[in-house]
Amino acid sequence: MSCHEATPAAPAPTLDTPLVVLVGNPNVGKSTLFNALTGGRQRVVNAPGTTVELQTGAWRTSAPDAPTLRLVDLPGAYSLLARTPDEQVTADAVGGAGALGRPDLAVVLVEAGALSRSLYLLAQAARQVRRVVVALTMCDVARDRGVDVDAAALAARLGVPVVPVHPRSGRGTDALERAVVATLAAAGSGSATPPPGPTGAAPDDVEALFAWVDDVVRAVGGVAPTGVRTWSDRVDRVLLHPVLGVPVLLAVTWSLFQLATAAAAPLMDAVAGLVDGPLTGAVTAGLEAVRAPAWLHGLLVDGVLAGVGTVAAFVPLMALMFVAVAVLEDCGYLARAAFVADRAMRAIGLDGRAMLPFVVGFGCNLPALAATRTLPHARQRLLVGLLVPWTTCPARLTVYVLLASVFFPAHAGTAIFLMYVASIALVVLGGLVLRATLFRDLVREPLVLALPAYQRPRLRALAASTWARVRSFLTKAGQVIVVTLTVVWLALAVPVAGGHAVGDVPVEDSLYGRAAQGVAPVLAPAGFGDWHAAAALVTGFVAKEVVVGALAQVYAVDEPDDPAASGDLGERIRATFEESSGGHPGAAAAAFMVFVLAYTPCLATVAEQWRLFGARWTLGCVGAQLAVAWLLAVAVFRVGVLL
Incomplete structure (x- = not known):
C-alpha cells in the first residue's frame, strides 16, 4: 500500500x-x-x-x-x-x-x-x-x-x-x-x-x-x-534571495500594515456605528419607557454599552489579522519571511519570526499581540509581547499632530518623525535590557527552519481557527474592557464636591477629576503637572484616540475636526503648559509626546496581554511602561529646558 x-x-x-x-x-x-x-x-x-x-x-x-x-x-x-x-x-x-x-x-x-x-x-x-x-x-x-x-x-x-x-x-x-x-x-x-x-x-x-x-x-x-527540484525550490530561489527576498518581505509587511489600518478602519467604524446607533437607541428608548433615572441611563449607555462597543469594534480588526497571519503561515511564506528578516531581528536577540508582530504593531498593538502566536517558543512570545506596546500605533498619531502643530508649527513633520524613531529605539533598547535581565535564559541560537512546501490555504480550517481565537478574545479580553470602562464611567459620574447629582457633574468635581488632580504633582518634574493634562493621560489609558477629545472635554471647548487646526483647544493647552513648565512650553510638549509614546497604549492591549500572558506579567509590564514613560518625559523636559 x-x-x-x-x-x-x-x-x-x-x-x-x-x-x-x-x-x-x-x-x-x-x-x-x-x-x-x-x-x-x-x-x-x-x-x-x-x-x-x-x-x-x-x-x-x-x-x-x-x-x-x-x-x-x-x-x-x-x-x-x-x-x-x-x-x-x-x-x-x-x-x-x-x-x-x-x-x-x-x-x-x-x-x-x-x-x-x-x-x-x-x-x-x-x-x-x-x-x-x-x-x-x-x-x-x-x-x-x-x-x-x-x-x-x-x-x-x-x-x-x-x-x-x-x-x-x-x-x-x-x-x-x-x-x-x-x-x-x-x-x-x-x-x-x-x-x-x-x-x-x-x-x-x-x-x-x-x-x-x-x-x-x-x-x-x-x-x-x-x-x-520541486516547484517550491524554484520559488524559494526568489523569495530567499538575499536581495530579491527583501522587497517581497517589505511588500508583504506593508500589506499587513494596510490591513490593520486602512482596510480595518471602515469595518470597525461600521460595527461601532451599529452599537452607537440602533443598539444604543433601542436601550435608550427602553429606559425612557420605564422612566429610568439619569444615572441608570448613563451607567448602561455610557458605561456598559460603551465597553461593548469598544470590544465589538475590535472584532473585525482581530478577525482580519488572524486570517492574514494564518494564511501566511498556512501557505508556507511565514517561515521564508522569518529567514529573510532574521539578520535585522538579531539586534535584540530574537530571530526573524519576531518581525511580523512588530510590523503589525505600528498598525495596531492589539493584533500585533495576537501575531506573537507565530513564534515557536513561549518565552519568545512573551518577550515580543512585552515590547510590542512600544511600537507607536496610529491612535497616538492624533496626539503627536495636535501638540506638534501647536508647539512646533515650523517643524511639525520632523517632531512626528522623531516620535517614530524614538519608538524603534525603545523597542531595541527595551529588548536588550530584557534579554540581559529577565530573559537571560533565552539563548541566542542560529535560526534553523524546516521550510514547509507552498500549499493552498483551506478556507474552512481558517474560518474555524479564526472564530476560536476571536471568541477567546471576546470572552476574556472583552470582559476586562467592559468592566474597566464601566468603572471609568462611575468615576466620572460620582461627585466629590458641590451639590451635583450622580451622572451630572463637571469633570473637575468628579471622582475622576480629583484622581487627576492627585496624579498631577507626579507629572510636575516633566513640565506638565496640571490636572487637565493628567486627566487626558488617564483617559488615554483606555484608548489613545480619545486623548484629544478628553483634553477638549476638561477645557470645555469643542474638539477640533483636524488636530493640526487646534483652535481654542491649542490655545488652552499652550497656556497650561506655559504655566506648568515655568516658561518652557515646548520642552513640556515634547515630554508629553514622549510620555504618550512610552506608557500603556490602550485598555484593549492590556486586556489581550492579560489573556495571553496572565495577570503577573501584564501588571508588571504596565508598571514598567509607566516608570519608563515618566523617566523619559522628565529627561526630555530637563534637556529641553537646557536647550
Missing part, C-alpha cells in the same frame, strides 16, 4: 470520554488536522502556569454509540527531552504530568517526507502513552520530492495503525477516526502491543534509537533521491 492509500479499520464499541492528544513536529499539519476534526467545537486556553497556548476541542466520532472525544493540539516539538517551555508542556502532557491528565491515546503526526525526525518523536511518545495511532501527512509533498512511503510496510514495522491523511482536504480523516476508535476499544479489552522503537534498548540509548529510525526509513521507502 502506498502513502496515499488508507485501509479502513473496524468500527468500535462504546467508549467512555477518552483524552486524545495530537503530537508532532512543527509544520507537520497538526493544527490543520485539529481544525478538520473539531470544526468550530474548539477553544484556545493557556497551559496552567505558563504562557503556552493550547487548542482543545470536541471530536465527534461517527461510530455507533461513541461519545465525543476530547482532543488537544499540543505545541510542536522535535523531542520530549524538553529544551523550551513549549516542548515542556508537550512532554508533560504526553507523560501525564500536566493538568490535562494522562492521555488515553496519542495521534502522532509523521511527515512522509521527513520520516527520520518524526519517527524519533514517535518512539519517545510511544514509551509514555499506552495507545498510539500514526497519521501519515504530506504524502503529496513527499511524492513531489520522489518519496513514496509504503504505509502498510510502515505499520508492520511500527506495530501500530498508520493512516495516510490529508488534513487540508479532510481526506483520510474517516479512516483515522476508525483507527482511533478501534485502538481505544482494544485498550479496553486489555490487549497490548510493544511500543514502536528499538527492541530491548534502554530508553536513553540514543544510538540504538537512531539506528532503528534509519532502518525503518530505508525499509519503507522514505529516502529521498538526490537532485530532485
Whole structure:
C-alpha cells in the first residue's frame, strides 16, 4: 500500500470520554488536522502556569454509540527531552504530568517526507502513552520530492495503525477516526502491543534509537533521491534571495500594515456605528419607557454599552489579522519571511519570526499581540509581547499632530518623525535590557527552519481557527474592557464636591477629576503637572484616540475636526503648559509626546496581554511602561529646558 492509500479499520464499541492528544513536529499539519476534526467545537486556553497556548476541542466520532472525544493540539516539538517551555508542556502532557491528565491515546503526526525526525518523536511518545495511532501527512509533498512511503510496510514495522491523511482536504480523516476508535476499544479489552522503537534498548540509548529510525526509513521507502527540484525550490530561489527576498518581505509587511489600518478602519467604524446607533437607541428608548433615572441611563449607555462597543469594534480588526497571519503561515511564506528578516531581528536577540508582530504593531498593538502566536517558543512570545506596546500605533498619531502643530508649527513633520524613531529605539533598547535581565535564559541560537512546501490555504480550517481565537478574545479580553470602562464611567459620574447629582457633574468635581488632580504633582518634574493634562493621560489609558477629545472635554471647548487646526483647544493647552513648565512650553510638549509614546497604549492591549500572558506579567509590564514613560518625559523636559 502506498502513502496515499488508507485501509479502513473496524468500527468500535462504546467508549467512555477518552483524552486524545495530537503530537508532532512543527509544520507537520497538526493544527490543520485539529481544525478538520473539531470544526468550530474548539477553544484556545493557556497551559496552567505558563504562557503556552493550547487548542482543545470536541471530536465527534461517527461510530455507533461513541461519545465525543476530547482532543488537544499540543505545541510542536522535535523531542520530549524538553529544551523550551513549549516542548515542556508537550512532554508533560504526553507523560501525564500536566493538568490535562494522562492521555488515553496519542495521534502522532509523521511527515512522509521527513520520516527520520518524526519517527524519533514517535518512539519517545510511544514509551509514555499506552495507545498510539500514526497519521501519515504530506504524502503529496513527499511524492513531489520522489518519496513514496509504503504505509502498510510502515505499520508492520511500527506495530501500530498508520493512516495516510490529508488534513487540508479532510481526506483520510474517516479512516483515522476508525483507527482511533478501534485502538481505544482494544485498550479496553486489555490487549497490548510493544511500543514502536528499538527492541530491548534502554530508553536513553540514543544510538540504538537512531539506528532503528534509519532502518525503518530505508525499509519503507522514505529516502529521498538526490537532485530532485520541486516547484517550491524554484520559488524559494526568489523569495530567499538575499536581495530579491527583501522587497517581497517589505511588500508583504506593508500589506499587513494596510490591513490593520486602512482596510480595518471602515469595518470597525461600521460595527461601532451599529452599537452607537440602533443598539444604543433601542436601550435608550427602553429606559425612557420605564422612566429610568439619569444615572441608570448613563451607567448602561455610557458605561456598559460603551465597553461593548469598544470590544465589538475590535472584532473585525482581530478577525482580519488572524486570517492574514494564518494564511501566511498556512501557505508556507511565514517561515521564508522569518529567514529573510532574521539578520535585522538579531539586534535584540530574537530571530526573524519576531518581525511580523512588530510590523503589525505600528498598525495596531492589539493584533500585533495576537501575531506573537507565530513564534515557536513561549518565552519568545512573551518577550515580543512585552515590547510590542512600544511600537507607536496610529491612535497616538492624533496626539503627536495636535501638540506638534501647536508647539512646533515650523517643524511639525520632523517632531512626528522623531516620535517614530524614538519608538524603534525603545523597542531595541527595551529588548536588550530584557534579554540581559529577565530573559537571560533565552539563548541566542542560529535560526534553523524546516521550510514547509507552498500549499493552498483551506478556507474552512481558517474560518474555524479564526472564530476560536476571536471568541477567546471576546470572552476574556472583552470582559476586562467592559468592566474597566464601566468603572471609568462611575468615576466620572460620582461627585466629590458641590451639590451635583450622580451622572451630572463637571469633570473637575468628579471622582475622576480629583484622581487627576492627585496624579498631577507626579507629572510636575516633566513640565506638565496640571490636572487637565493628567486627566487626558488617564483617559488615554483606555484608548489613545480619545486623548484629544478628553483634553477638549476638561477645557470645555469643542474638539477640533483636524488636530493640526487646534483652535481654542491649542490655545488652552499652550497656556497650561506655559504655566506648568515655568516658561518652557515646548520642552513640556515634547515630554508629553514622549510620555504618550512610552506608557500603556490602550485598555484593549492590556486586556489581550492579560489573556495571553496572565495577570503577573501584564501588571508588571504596565508598571514598567509607566516608570519608563515618566523617566523619559522628565529627561526630555530637563534637556529641553537646557536647550
